[in-house]
Amino acid sequence: MNVLVVGSSQLAVQVATTLAASGCEVIYVRADADGADEPHDPRISVVVGDPLVVLEEAGALRTDVLVACTTSDAENLVVSFLAKHRFHIGCVVARVNDPDDSWLFDESWGIDVAVSAAGLVAETVLRAPGASAAPAAASAPPPGATAGDPQPSPPAL
Amino acid sequence: MHVVIVGSGRTGSELGLRLSSLGDDVTLVDLDPRAARRLPAALKERFIEGTGTSRAVLEKAGIREAEALVALTADDCVNAVAARVGRDVYRVPRVIARRFDPSHSFVYRELGITAVSTVQATANEVAQLLHHERLEPRLTFGNGETMLVRAPVPAYLAGRPVGELEVAGEIIVVEVTRGGHSMIPESSTLLAEHDEASFVVASQSLGRLHGFLGRWA
Numbered sequence: 001m002n003v004l005v006v007g008s009s010q011l012a013v014q015v016a017t018t019l020a021a022s023g024c025e026v027i028y029v030r031a032d033a034d035g036a037d038e039p040h041d042p043r044i045s046v047v048v049g050d051p052l053v054v055l056e057e058a059g060a061l062r063t064d065v066l067v068a069c070t071t072s073d074a075e076n077l078v079v080s081f082l083a084k085h086r087f088h089i090g091c092v093v094a095r096v097n098d099p100d101d102s103w104l105f106d107e108s109w110g111i112d113v114a115v116s117a118a119g120l121v122a123e124t125v126l127r128a129p130g131a132s133a134a135p136a137a138a139s140a141p142p143p144g145a146t147a148g149d150p151q152p153s154p155p156a157l
Numbered sequence: 158m159h160v161v162i163v164g165s166g167r168t169g170s171e172l173g174l175r176l177s178s179l180g181d182d183v184t185l186v187d188l189d190p191r192a193a194r195r196l197p198a199a200l201k202e203r204f205i206e207g208t209g210t211s212r213a214v215l216e217k218a219g220i221r222e223a224e225a226l227v228a229l230t231a232d233d234c235v236n237a238v239a240a241r242v243g244r245d246v247y248r249v250p251r252v253i254a255r256r257f258d259p260s261h262s263f264v265y266r267e268l269g270i271t272a273v274s275t276v277q278a279t280a281n282e283v284a285q286l287l288h289h290e291r292l293e294p295r296l297t298f299g300n301g302e303t304m305l306v307r308a309p310v311p312a313y314l315a316g317r318p319v320g321e322l323e324v325a326g327e328i329i330v331v332e333v334t335r336g337g338h339s340m341i342p343e344s345s346t347l348l349a350e351h352d353e354a355s356f357v358v359a360s361q362s363l364g365r366l367h368g369f370l371g372r373w374a
Binding site: 050052053072073074075077078081082085086098100101103104108 | 208210211212213232233234235237238242245258260261264267268
């Protein structure tokens with residue numbers, strides 16, 4: 001499976017490394033900016049440049065999955081839109097940084113799966129065996145909900 | 158008209174002032190609270206701190222009633238997202254974004270968003286001032302990609318047809334003034350000494366027009 005990981009954060013690096021370890025062909029795209037993290041893994045090719053501009057050069061036309069994992073929600077949305085509508089990538093996964101922006105992460109931006117790190121952790125806590133009164137909503141998110149999106153009114157723990 | 162301006166930097170503030178003076182009701186949104194500092198007191202009250210992609214912020218800024226949304230931040234992705242959300246989610250009738258990086262023009266095209274580029278407009282203007290001082294544009298269109306210029310017809314072109322000055326897609330002669338009377342020429346119209354002509358020209362073809370008019374200094 002060909003995977004394009006767009007990002008410049010530690011999280012993006014870890015996603016790319018984990019996928020490469022599972023046997024995926026991974027290409028990592030990062031901005032040409034100070035402090036942008038990149039994987040040092042011989043299995044991963046790194047393309048440096050403006051993600052909006054270098055997607056095609058990075059192999060977007062041969063990619064099965066794109067992971068938009070930058071630290072900017074707006075950039076993740078635009079990268080996802082281009083991935084789906086310009087390059088027709090089958091599966092687009094996008095990272096939500098700010099829970100306030102999670103309402104935007106849907107199919108209108110070409111996103112198949114939205115992942116919010118904060119939400120995933122919160123959901124895991126709520127589902128943990130020790131968590132009292134885990135809400136029913138947390139185990140059955142409504143259709144169209146962001147994976148890992150915090151529920152509207154989580155109970156006090 | 159209620160206008161939401163996302164990005165309250167120099168351009169946003171200037172636009173806010175200008176629209177207010179025209180009687181528009183303006184709200185400015187910026188992530189940086191310091192952006193409010195350069196605003197006059199009347200506009201400071203219309204400033205909202207936050208991102209132009211947040212539903213709460215946009216709604217507080219009155220996007221539901223807005224007749225226009227202008228996205229002017231220095232981040233093309235934020236501008237594109239704010240503009241598209243304004244158009245598609247809130248059905249704002251008029252949406253304009255600033256294109257900060259000229260290499261992103263295809264992004265706005267794909268999203269179908271009208272974008273203006275200050276970078277391109279400034280570069281075009283300065284290049285013209287440096288190289289084509291005597292062919293001053295009377296009017297520029299879009300971001301300065303095409304313009305209307307007016308110049309006297311040099312004596313050595315007298316007797317030549319207008320069509321010889323035209324290049325498809327680059328230079329068109331739209332008007333000729335002769336003895337105080339203006340006319341729209343055909344390509345077979347013969348030029349005369351003391352004519353003045355108006356050209357619509359692509360900015361990258363200004364040099365070529367200079368060549369035709371013998372103005373290479």
